[in-house]
Amino acid sequence: MHDNQLSLPASEPGMTPVVHRLQRCHYGLRRALIGAALCSAMPNAASAYTATLTPATPLTVYLQVGVGGFTNDYINGGQPGNNTTINRVSATVAAAAVGNGTAQAMTTDSTAIQSYWDGYTFCSVPGQLYIGGFYRTAGGATAAALVTATVPAALTDAAGDTIPFSKIRWTSSGNGDSGAQPFAAGNFVNGSVQNVGSMSSNTWNESCWTFSYLNNTVPPAGTFTGVVRYTLSAP
Amino acid sequence: MTRAGRELRGAFFLACALSIIWPAAARAKTITIDDAGTQALEPSVSLKWKNAAPPRSGRNNLMVGTTTIRVRLNVMPWLRRSGRIYLNLPAQPPGPIAASWITQGRFLPGQVHSGNRVLVYTGPITAPSMEDMLTVRFSVDGSLVRRTFPVTFRFEMDED
Numbered sequence: 001m002h003d004n005q006l007s008l009p010a011s012e013p014g015m016t017p018v019v020h021r022l023q024r025c026h027y028g029l030r031r032a033l034i035g036a037a038l039c040s041a042m043p044n045a046a047s048a049y050t051a052t053l054t055p056a057t058p059l060t061v062y063l064q065v066g067v068g069g070f071t072n073d074y075i076n077g078g079q080p081g082n083n084t085t086i087n088r089v090s091a092t093v094a095a096a097a098v099g100n101g102t103a104q105a106m107t108t109d110s111t112a113i114q115s116y117w118d119g120y121t122f123c124s125v126p127g128q129l130y131i132g133g134f135y136r137t138a139g140g141a142t143a144a145a146l147v148t149a150t151v152p153a154a155l156t157d158a159a160g161d162t163i164p165f166s167k168i169r170w171t172s173s174g175n176g177d178s179g180a181q182p183f184a185a186g187n188f189v190n191g192s193v194q195n196v197g198s199m200s201s202n203t204w205n206e207s208c209w210t211f212s213y214l215n216n217t218v219p220p221a222g223t224f225t226g227v228v229r230y231t232l233s234a235p
Numbered sequence: 236m237t238r239a240g241r242e243l244r245g246a247f248f249l250a251c252a253l254s255i256i257w258p259a260a261a262r263a264k265t266i267t268i269d270d271a272g273t274q275a276l277e278p279s280v281s282l283k284w285k286n287a288a289p290p291r292s293g294r295n296n297l298m299v300g301t302t303t304i305r306v307r308l309n310v311m312p313w314l315r316r317s318g319r320i321y322l323n324l325p326a327q328p329p330g331p332i333a334a335s336w337i338t339q340g341r342f343l344p345g346q347v348h349s350g351n352r353v354l355v356y357t358g359p360i361t362a363p364s365m366e367d368m369l370t371v372r373f374s375v376d377g378s379l380v381r382r383t384f385p386v387t388f389r390f391e392m393d394e395d
Contacts (some may be wrong), residue, residue, distance in 0.1 A: 048325075048389035051271050053300055053373055055380045056281035062288065074288040101372070117291060134289050138282075138298065139381030169337050201287040 031233035060136035061145060063232035066129055073119045074204070080116075086227070089129060091213045099218035104210035106168070115206055122174050123208035131183050132206025135199040135234050137212040144198040147183065153191035157222035165226060166190050167217070169208040185208035188228070196230070268320065268390040272307030272364065281374055282380065298350040298377040304369045306342070308390055311363040318360055323352035329379040332386055334371055341367035354392065384385075 062068075062080040066087030087110040097104070107126035115122040115132065123130045135145035154162035156223035169187035182205035183197035199205045250268040289296065308320070324334055324347045335346035342355040342365075356365070373386060 001361065047269075047271070047306070048267070049270050050385045050387045050388045051371075051373070052304060052383055053282055053375070053380070053384040054281040055298060055377070056283055056300075060287065064338075067251045074290075077286070079287050117288065135291055136284060138296075138377040140378045191372070203292045204289055204299055224355065231312060 008064060023028045039214075055138045059138075059234060060235050061126045061133070061232050063133035063147065063230065064107065064112070064116070065230045067112045068116060068130075068132075070116040073115075074117045077118060087129065088210045089211045091175045091211075093213070093215060095221075097215065099215060101214075101216045103169075103212040104215045105152035106213055108211075116165045117204050117206070120176070122176075124175070126171075128208035128210050130206065130208055131197070131230070132204070133232060134204045135201055135232070137201045137234065140201075143235045144200050145232055146195055147191050147197040148231050148233065149188070150193050150229040150231065151188045151191065151195045152226045152228070155224035157220070157224045159220070159222060161220045161222055161224070163217070163219050164190050165228070167213060169214065170211045172209055174206065174208045177207075181207040183209065187233065199232070210223070252267065264394045265310075265321075266392045266394065268392050269309035270306065270390055272309065272366075274305045274307075276303040276305065279383065280386075282373070282375065282377075284377065285374070286355050296377040297374055298380065299372055301341050301370060301372045304367075304371055306369055306390070308365045309363070310360045310365050310392070313360040313392060314363055316360055316394070317358060318356075319354060320356040320365075321352040321391045321393065322388060323345060323391050324349045324356050324388045326350035327387060329384055330376060331379075333374040334386075334388070335374075336369045336371040338370075339368045341365060342369065355390070 060080075062084075067083055067085050069081030069083035070078045072082060087108055087169065089106045089108045091104040091106040093104050108129045110125060110129050113121050113123045113131035115123055115130075117132075118178050131147075133147075154164050156162050164189040168183070171185045172181040172183055174181065179201070182199065184207075185196075186196060188194070197207070275390075280302040282298040282300040285297040285299045286295065310318075310320075320342070322334075322336075322345070324332065326349045332349040333346065337344045338355075345353045345355060347353040
């Protein structure tokens with residue numbers, strides 16, 4: 001302490017001990033005053049510590065159509081990853097059945113049957129295609145994230161023949177589920193970007209889609225293909 | 236004995252009585268400790284989701300962030316005395332916050348929820364300052380935070 005550096009003046013010649021004590025008291029009082037001044041400054045020094053917290057990358061989205069990528073189930077601390085696999089949904093129509101109006105069940109090469117949320121066997125393959133994901137955002141509930149399908153006008157074969165995408169529809173369910181599905185049943189709209197579901201913020205959403213080909217027209221024989229791209233858009 | 240002497244003796248006894256009674260009735264005095272020498276090793280605490288994926292129910296939106304803080308407390312005023320030092324995390328925006336920490340041994344590890352304080356040291360004060368490196372993890376409901384925000388805490392001395 002600086003006031004400890006103060007030194008008392010030497011006693012003046014002829015000063016009595018009583019006078020000396022008074023002098024000490026005088027300097028003691030001055031030191032006390034200095035101390036008081038220092039103490040009055042203490043509240044500034046004795047302040048609280050402030051840490052700055054920043055929500056880093058609070059926006060997280062995950063969409064899985066078919067097989068996905070997770071290091072582990074969520075409830076076991078799983079982390080989402082990327083999977084670039086494009087799964088196929090297909091149907092082979094027997095020649096005798098072409099165009100008879102009986103919908104043909106489609107199957108998938110996806111192997112995704114379990115939910116990455118908890119490992120629950122949610123879908124059945126090859127009849128169902130898993131679709132699920134989540135939308136993470138800080139700061140409370142926001143508008144839902146939308147899942148859209150970008151649909152070509154038609155499936156095509158090598159000869160350039162076409163089958164409209166609208167000839168494909170799907171139903172939606174999930175093992176053990178009741179009530180509305182987050183990714184509802186529907187059918188493709190030719191050459192469109194159509195909504196196929198939504199996700200409320202900070203919720204896990206999943207459905208199992210069962211596709212079918214309407215089979216109510218007679219196209220030329222051939223292998224018809226097309227790619228639908230699914231996109232999750234968060235606000 | 237003069238009247239002045241009797242009054243002085245009365246004052247003496249009164250002082251003695253107070254000196255006996257007062258300590259028993261007194262509560263420990265709490266003083267905020269000068270922590271001006273305290274520094275964080277990172278400029279800010281980055282909050283991340285505790286769990287990357289949300290639950291189906293839409294709850295459990297905890298965000299967590301860890302930082303290292305070099306705590307340096309000026310305890311000169313209590314040198315050669317005993318005291319209890321607490322870490323106080325006041326209630327503050329944006330809402331309930333929890334902090335847990337580990338230390339390198341000078342202070343006690345612990346955890347605290349905002350609006351409370353926790354003992355981090357008790358014993359004699361033998362040096363003008365006390366230092367330790369605290370690894371602090373903050374936890375906050377992610378639904379409460381949208382942008383950077385400050386969290387204030389302080390160290391308090393309860394004098395024996």
